[in-house]
Amino acid sequence: MILYPICSSSKGNCSYVSNGEVAILIDVGVGFKALVKSLKLAGLDEKKIRAIFITHEHYDHVKGLYAVTKNLNVPVYSSKETLKELILKNCIYYGTKMFEINKKTANIFGINVSAFNVLHDSVKGVRFKIECEGKKLAVCTDLGEASLEIINNLKDSNFVFLESNYDVKMLKEGKYPAMLKRRIASKYGHLSNLDAAFLINNLINFGVKEFLIGHLSEKNNLPQIALKTIILHLMKNNKKFMKDYNLYVAPVKNNGTKYEI
Numbered sequence: 001m002i003l004y005p006i007c008s009s010s011k012g013n014c015s016y017v018s019n020g021e022v023a024i025l026i027d028v029g030v031g032f033k034a035l036v037k038s039l040k041l042a043g044l045d046e047k048k049i050r051a052i053f054i055t056h057e058h059y060d061h062v063k064g065l066y067a068v069t070k071n072l073n074v075p076v077y078s079s080k081e082t083l084k085e086l087i088l089k090n091c092i093y094y095g096t097k098m099f100e101i102n103k104k105t106a107n108i109f110g111i112n113v114s115a116f117n118v119l120h121d122s123v124k125g126v127r128f129k130i131e132c133e134g135k136k137l138a139v140c141t142d143l144g145e146a147s148l149e150i151i152n153n154l155k156d157s158n159f160v161f162l163e164s165n166y167d168v169k170m171l172k173e174g175k176y177p178a179m180l181k182r183r184i185a186s187k188y189g190h191l192s193n194l195d196a197a198f199l200i201n202n203l204i205n206f207g208v209k210e211f212l213i214g215h216l217s218e219k220n221n222l223p224q225i226a227l228k229t230i231i232l233h234l235m236k237n238n239k240k241f242m243k244d245y246n247l248y249v250a251p252v253k254n255n256g257t258k259y260e261i
């Protein structure tokens with residue numbers, strides 16, 4: 001299985017997951033032309049996409065959904081609450097097939113996708129676990145808190161794509177209004193670098209070894225700060241980088257870096 005994070009930040013999120021034969025998209029926070037261009041740089045093909053999975057209705061996850069459903073004519077999967085919201089916001093091209101995924105596993109030509117719920121301030125959103133040829137990938141950003149439910153859903157993964165949204169100090173000292181700062185740091189907002197570090201430490205204890213962090217805030221985080229915070233926390237917990245675990249940062253816009261799982 002291949003994971004290609006096309007874009008990842010507070011401005012746009014979209015991932016392409018493929019077993020070589022077919023592919024799915026997780027979220028579509030990218031326009032159709034930019035999607036095709038990015039895939040080409042990685043030697044991948046939009047014509048292999050057979051389904052789109054949407055985590056929640058926030059703009060950075062759906063801004064290209066209308067154009068992509070219009071161009072590709074593939075079904076959209078999400079919770080029924082999210083699907084309703086997407087229709088109301090005119091985010092899905094009319095005639096597009098839609099399927100509810102809650103509590104069911106969707107099988108897309110050998111790529112099995114299941115969903116679980118998280119706390120985040122959207123209508124009832126979902127996050128996804130993808131299983132293909134015995135390998136398990138979790139794509140899990142926009143998390144209010146690293147709850148036990150999240151740990152239970154991620155702990156048997158071979159590869160976890162996780163949010164590491166903000167640096168605590170940068171958010172505190174930054175220019176965001178106090179209300180927005182409170183929202184981001186609340187259990188309905190996003191995970192800080194330190195929250196991500198605690199979660200990764202927990203998951204390593206369960207045997208997870210490969211981590212990709214993403215959805216970094218462009219105002220309140222930097223890749224080097226996120227990496228440093230997480231690696232230092234794991235060092236304190238006797239976990240060695242590149243021995244006990246691997247850690248990568250998803251680019252804001254990807255020019256070809258893919259991950260084999």
Ligand SMILES: [Zn+2]
Pocket residue numbers: 010013058060061142215
């Ligand atoms: Zn987001």
Ligand SMILES: [Zn+2]
Pocket residue numbers: 056058120122142
């Ligand atoms: Zn969100």
